[in-house]
Amino acid sequence: MTTPTFTWNLIADLRDMWSLPFMVNAFRAGTIVAVLAAIIGWYMVLRRQSFAGHTLAVVGFPGAAAAIWLGLGAILGYFACCLAAALVIAALPSGARRGYREESAVIGAVQAYALAAGLLFIALYKGFLNGTSALLFGSFLGITTRQVTTLAVVTTVVLAVVAGIGRPLLFASIDPDIAAAHGVPTRDLGAAFLVMLAATAAEVGQITGALLVFALLVLPPATAQLITVRPGPSMAVSVVLAAATVWVALFVAYYSPYPLGFWLTSIAFGAYVATAGIAALNGWRRRRPQPVGARA
């Protein structure tokens, strides 16, 4: 690729970028993944399952590396490994009882081992060293049209399921005891959510890399939940933030020598810190003028 030059005419820049098929694919794939991550991540933040989400994404790394080594293609490796891990976690009896919220040493050990196994597969597949950074920290190069189609199909299926179970899932996430008393199948919903989270982690990992999934899975939903406490608008804000993060990051990464994952994470993190700062400032202003004892 010849070094592209940035002009201040952003429309012309975008047109220039989109004349390259791989950049079009990158924007398509990034947008599809952002929408899914924003919705599933919104529930994940509410359910305090970030650790599980990260583990599932990290497990995708050896999956992808092994699939490349075996000549099966990285996409299959991501999905197969993440979904298998989700089914294992869902089958653990202790996990189900605590709503899979346990952040135990076991999960940390699994993460470490997954990384180690991934490195082994990369070593076995000689001449793939450049790909390591892409698998771990993301890349916008080499996204195929087939990959975009796969991402779109998986996203559509998962979002259709969310449309079907969204409300009871919210109930079970906020208040599992009362939801169970209201006849909500909290255990089954928890397992179903883990599977959807695995599919999402597998998708996000293909854009951000296995280690930086939080750029899309945690930061936009967490920022959105700070901006508004109304569930519907909060989800919408999350989607907009995630998509904007992907677009800006792709745009910047195209002109910069630094990896996509860095830009994605920096932009999402910057938005979160700014929002949290404004929220803290507002809270501080609201509290400050009140003399001691003025509040009942």
Added chain:
Amino acid sequence: MSPVSQRNRETDSAQLPDDQPALVAVRDAGVVRNGRLIWEHVCVDVAAGEFVAILGPNGVGKSTLLKSILGLVPLTSGEIRLLGHAPGRANHQVGYLPQRRTFDASLRIRGRDVIRLGLDGHRWGIPLPGRRSRAAIARVDELIALVDAGAYADRPIGQLSGGEQQRLLIAQALARRPRLLLLDEPLDSLDLPNQAAVAALISRICRAEGVAVMMVAHDVNPILAYLDRVIYLGHGGAVSGIPAEVITSATLTALYGTPIEVLSTSDGRLVVVGQPEAPAHHSDRHGGQP
């Protein structure tokens, strides 16, 4: 009066007249959890509109009793009928407030949305605008007014005080116009004025809407004035009757097998002395509250 005759009295009252069918009928029920017997031979009847307190030491299985009425914990012996159905089949007519401390401070969901989930959170799909949605919003407003939570219903529930959260959860429990409220220590974590206010609120709703209330409590005094009956749960079973009959030295001593004295203060409050509820254990649970 000995506990045995109390229990007989309870069994007699099980043959309730047809015009007043029992909302809850627990017959010689027993529960085993993790291989450990929690309680057995428990008989309880609650009629429509009754306000009943469930008392007993920590760990005796009061919460378990409410859960087994809801069908969340299976019985190992005996039978429970809820509104004439097996447990779990009539839960839409029951409002439930589980035992808890508070919501996590970082939970970014409004009290209003929590109440709404109590109304239609069990329905599949996602809420779409329309007639049903407008009716739900109106009902939620009504419930917020009922528990007087207008000032804070739109703030994130995690940032509210324990008492405010408790009022919102009571509103949530009332959302589907239940015929029975199962409240597990709703006065826990409230200060004395709030205990009195929430107890009065529950009794007002119980009377105004004809809702029966089964309330687990550690201190009977805040609700003593409103109670129709108390159920004292011990490992041997349940003893039930009007407070003046059950909360007596003789009954409690026989139930627990240790000497227990019940004193009555000049303003009619009851003080149970020598409860088999270790004070250290009790204050542990309440995390350093005064």
